[in-house]
Amino acid sequence: xxxxxxxxxxxxxxxxxxxxxxxxxxxxxxxxxxxxxxxxxxxxxxxxxxxxxxxxxxxxxxxxxxxxxxxxxxxxxxxxxxxxxxxxxxxxxxxxxxxxxxxxxxxxxxxxxxxxxxxxxxxxxxxxxxxxxxxxxxxxxxxxxxxxxxxxx
Amino acid sequence: xxxxxxxxxxxxxxxxxxxxxxxxxxxxxxxxxxxxxxxxxxxxxxxxxxxxxxxxxxxxxxxxxxxxxxxxxxxxxxxxxxxxxxxxxxxxxxxxxxxxxxxxxxxxxxxxxxxxxxxxxxxxxxxxxxxxxxxxxxxxxxxxxxxxxxxxx
DNA sequence: TCATTTGGTTGCATATTGAAACCAACCAGT
DNA sequence: ACTGGTTGGTTTCAATATGCAACCAAATGA
Numbered sequence: 001x002x003x004x005x006x007x008x009x010x011x012x013x014x015x016x017x018x019x020x021x022x023x024x025x026x027x028x029x030x031x032x033x034x035x036x037x038x039x040x041x042x043x044x045x046x047x048x049x050x051x052x053x054x055x056x057x058x059x060x061x062x063x064x065x066x067x068x069x070x071x072x073x074x075x076x077x078x079x080x081x082x083x084x085x086x087x088x089x090x091x092x093x094x095x096x097x098x099x100x101x102x103x104x105x106x107x108x109x110x111x112x113x114x115x116x117x118x119x120x121x122x123x124x125x126x127x128x129x130x131x132x133x134x135x136x137x138x139x140x141x142x143x144x145x146x147x148x149x150x151x152x153x
Numbered sequence: 154x155x156x157x158x159x160x161x162x163x164x165x166x167x168x169x170x171x172x173x174x175x176x177x178x179x180x181x182x183x184x185x186x187x188x189x190x191x192x193x194x195x196x197x198x199x200x201x202x203x204x205x206x207x208x209x210x211x212x213x214x215x216x217x218x219x220x221x222x223x224x225x226x227x228x229x230x231x232x233x234x235x236x237x238x239x240x241x242x243x244x245x246x247x248x249x250x251x252x253x254x255x256x257x258x259x260x261x262x263x264x265x266x267x268x269x270x271x272x273x274x275x276x277x278x279x280x281x282x283x284x285x286x287x288x289x290x291x292x293x294x295x296x297x298x299x300x301x302x303x304x305x306x
Numbered sequence: 307t308c309a310t311t312t313g314g315t316t317g318c319a320t321a322t323t324g325a326a327a328c329c330a331a332c333c334a335g336t
Numbered sequence: 337a338c339t340g341g342t343t344g345g346t347t348t349c350a351a352t353a354t355g356c357a358a359c360c361a362a363a364t365g366a
Contacts (some may be wrong), residue, residue: 102168114299
């Protein structure tokens with residue numbers, strides 16, 4: 001698990017809510033986006049995001065504290081690098097789903113946007129698809145939320 | 154596209170950033186979670202989330218304004234229902250990826266959490282997997298971000 | 307050596323949040 | 337019809353978070 005300091009969760013039994021507590025913030029999500037795109041240094045994030053330095057500093061600290069990034073100090077003690085942990089790399093799916101939803105729903109038909117491709121062929125990354133246990137496309141209506149105290153069936 | 158009122162985007166060319174501007178907020182994400190779980194009424198959201206009424210009111214208004222929910226007024230003009238639009242339903246993948254990341258990274262091994270299952274068999278929803286064009290598992294390192302002005306190769 | 311960049315911190319004004327009070331409709335029971 | 341409770345909000349106000357600019361020390365570059 002992440003975050004050594006005890007969190008007070010918005011909704012402790014719901015994984016969506018815990019994830020939202022940990023990374024459900026605009027700047028946090030954009031820092032993770034850049035981190036997965038290979039950015040490492042404070043100034044790289046600052047330049048890419050245009051975020052105020054105190055906010056960037058705060059979010060990086062929180063992300064390290066929560067186990068999403070590791071701070072790797074330079075041998076001279078300063079100018080450290082921020083690198084994604086395993087949990088950070090695991091956010092790839094989340095960032096990809098944000099990206100693809102944005103592509104489909106936040107751009108006009110005549111607007112261009114940056115695109116994620118596989119370098120080998122230059123093809124765009126295929127659409128993420130939720131699948132059921134039988135491998136068929138899964139719709140929200142076809143799912144059921146089982147709460148913690150609830151019996152199996 | 155969504156939102157009739159002109160937004161001023163944090164990073165207009167990046168779909169991740171536009172998506173974060175539209176739904177990258179804790180309460181917004183949790184309202185969408187509940188909406189996809191079938192909740193419709195103001196009081197249902199309020200009870201489920203424990204959010205202050207003014208905030209809930211504000212976020213519902215923004216979600217309607219941005220085309221994620223529709224407000225369906227009751228015939229008596231009050232007690233309307235909030236229903237996901239197509240763009241709202243399309244957030245299923247995003248909420249699922251939040252959920253699955255939370256399950257894997259925000260719970261201790263001995264902690265229980267609510268689970269999303271397919272009602273027919275009771276099996277948990279399988280893990281979302283980013284795939285490359287050839288159908289193989291896609292890692293963040295195997296992708297490249299092509300910015301707008303950039304040539305194809 | 308001197309200027310510049312880097313990686314921050316601090317202070318302050320402003321914006322957002324959260325809690326509570328308030329309110330007008332509606333609704334259920336008698 | 338009257339009464340009490342629920343619903344779906346709005347308003348007010350204090351506390352918190354944000355964003356901007358100034359500042360700074362260490363490292364780098366010319």
